[in-house]
Amino acid sequence: MTDNCTAANANKVFDLVVATYHEHDDVDAKVENPYENGSFEHTLFAKCWIDAVQWHLEDIIRDPQIDPVAALALKRRIDRSNQERTDMVEEIDTYFRQKYACVAVGPDATINTESPAWAFDRLSILALKIYHMQAETMRSDAAEGHVARCRAKLGTLLEQRQDLTTAIDQLLSDIAAGRKYMKVYRQMKMYNDTDTNPVLYGQKN
Template sequence: MKAKEINKIFRESIEDYHITDHVDAPKPEKYEGFEGLLYLKNWIDTVQWHLEDLIRDPEIDPSQLVGLKRRIDASNQHRTDTVEQMDEYLYKTLDGVQIQEGARLNSETPAWLLDRMSILQLKIYHFEDQLKRTDVDAAHLESVKQKLYILKIQEQDLEIAYDELMEDLQAGRKYMKLYKQMKMYNDPSLNPIFYGKK
């Protein structure tokens, strides 16, 4: 899949979320396989974006903070697990590729690049939404337009970077390795807050 097709799925997920615009809305089951992972990845990002908004509400009831923080932590773990599933899928598609002599290791895997692309689509959506506001002055709108202009350039650059990376991997000019995220904070055997308690 080319990056433009992937971004289309990300945008579809964002639009679908905003039909209800609620963090507890069920995710539509629209795709399977890799496309399903892409849609899921962006859905996780979109829900988390709005959870992060909620936790920053200056008038939030303090009793809600712990629950929201734990939900954000769980979302981060789900996001990481989904990125790793995407990388495993892409890695399998490269099975049989002859690595060329002098091929270089790419430090960022394709799925972590897709992670950046997914977040970027959220930024673009919400900056575009800012342009619809009628309660702000011209200076605010101009600032939003300038930032949106830069985000659109970044969108094009990341699409090129993803497509070129996949072309290089498929041709054996680059190779990738799979590293699991060695997260410690969710593991009771590694986080001293858990194992240090008697």
């Protein structure tokens, strides 16, 4: 990955992903990642694309008229998507671990409540929330009260993104300066593991 690891840069990538997805508006659409393979932006684009597709899968599965067989297949697809999303977040955190491996950690350094990559994950989801909330403010078929409430929520989401953007860049600055340190706790999802999910390992006996 190249070193363009700022939250502001990530927001640009995420907004591009969301706009690109809605040009197709298809959970099965195939798009070419516009960023150089191995770059930070390439990884962010791929990760946010997963988020965008999953956002719309979650909409589809909530259709009260959905066929139960189709719903089960969709649920399995969402599970796979969640796993891919987690894998990519860990890939980003591994990069940050390597990037700051030689930093001398100060004696009073503290650990953050979440890793940098999971904070970037929140930014990705915020880009989707902002897009769809903005769409709600532009609905001509919605009641005036609905539009007004969505405008207020949109303002909150934009403020949240600005605050999170600032906080992420401050976190990375603190890690680079040794004021904070990071750890990577690998996923321990038990329901996907045939050795820890009793429904699955029970079938092996």
